[in-house]
Amino acid sequence: MNKPIIVKTKNLTKMHGTVKSVNKVDLYVPEGEIYGFLGPNGAGKTTTIKMLLGLxxxxxxxxxxxxxxxxxxxxAILQNTGSLVESPSYYGHLTGLENMLVMKRLRNVPMKNVDEAFRIVRLDKQKDKKVNQYSLGMKQRLGMAMALLSFPKLLILDEPTNGLDPAGIGEMRQLIKSLPSRYGITVLLSSHLLSEIELMATSVGIINEGKLLYQGSMDDLREKRRSTIRLKTEDNIDAQQLLGSHGYRLSQEASRITFENNGDQEVARINKLLIDNDIMVTRIEEKKLSLEDIFLELTGKEKSL
Incomplete structure (x- = not known):
């Protein structure tokens, strides 16, 4: 059964002068998903998110x-939506608790929500400290607590791990992953960090230069991660000629012969064929496309995220 769509856009476009920073984007964010919105800095992620929030x-x-x-x-939409976009907003001369009480009045939520939000982001022991004395990571976690204060149906996060140390990133990751099952919150998460999206998201959209290049489940994206076998022999020229004469499609990558991985039995047959013809195999490696490899294929550019 198909899940209800929480966020849907059609031909979403934003012009800055003559430049389309967002170009006809059709987003579909299903209920209960962690939707990873992936792309390099300047791809149009934050602009899209600001349009979703009506900013x-x-x-x-x-x-x-x-x-x-x-x-x-x-x-009505914002009543059921929490967000953390770019950097969190706060009053530096107030304590973390005082900041949260301001948001409590604005959101009209009970005090238990404040206590629970502090506990979730692990700031409950720092809530009486002035925010100007918080580290960058603590400020980010306070912004997350504010976004969670009403326990919204939809949580929109723009680069939520900014400023966090490795331990803090791990904690934030576990928190985000728990939100759909524990609180029924759908998460739209933007990031340029491939590893974070891969570890958290259940569905993904890849954007570059304002265009949505891919959208679908993370499992479907992983299926695109085809693997290749790389061989190194004592005589790669003879090895290529031999394998080519037996119908194998090969390519050269530095000092390695590469071909598509068609299973362990096929690799074993190739290895045996080479050895039977007195060509010693010195190395066999499997190389799998990473999410970054797929991104580069989709964009057609050698552009680092």
């Missing part, structure tokens, strides 16, 4: 959240 107006296209049009029902 900036699209040049073209439509946005629906919870089945409602953002132009007509922004207030």
């Amino acid at each position: 900036i107006k699209p040049s073209e296209g439509d946005i629906q959240v919870f089945g409602k049009n953002i132009r007509k029902s922004r207030s």
Whole structure:
């Protein structure tokens, strides 16, 4: 059974002068998913998120959240939406608790939500300290607590691990992964960090230069991670001629002969064929496409994230 779509856009476009920073993007974020919005810095992720929250107006296209049009029902949508975009907003001269109490009044939520949000982000022992004395990571976690304060149906996070040390990144990752099952929260998570998206997301959208290049489940994306076998022999030229004469499609990569991995039995047959013809095999390696490899294939560019 198909899940309800929480966020849906059609032909979403944002112009800056003559440049389309977001170009006809059709997003589909299913309920209960962690949707990883992946792309390099400047790809259009933050601009898209700001349009979803009604912070900036699209040049073209439509946005629906919870089945409602953002132009007509922004207030009702935001009541059920939490967000952490770019850097968290706070009053530095106030304590973490005082900041949360300001948000509590704005959100009209019970005090137990404040206590639970502090506990979730592990700031409960630092809540009486002034935010100006917080580290960058603590400020990021306070922003996360504010976003969670009403325990919304939809949580939109823009680079939420910024400023966190490795332990903090791990904690944030576990927290985000628990939100759909524990609290029924759908998460839209943007990042340029491939490893974080791969570890957290259940579905993914890849954007570059304002265009959505791929959208689907993380499992479907992983299926694109085909593997190749790389061989090194004592005589690669003779090895290539021999294997080519037996119908194998090969390519050369530095000092390795490469071919598509068709299973262990096929690799064993190739190894035996070479040895039977007195060509010694000195190394056999499997290379699997990473998520970054797939990204580079999709964009057609050698562009680092």
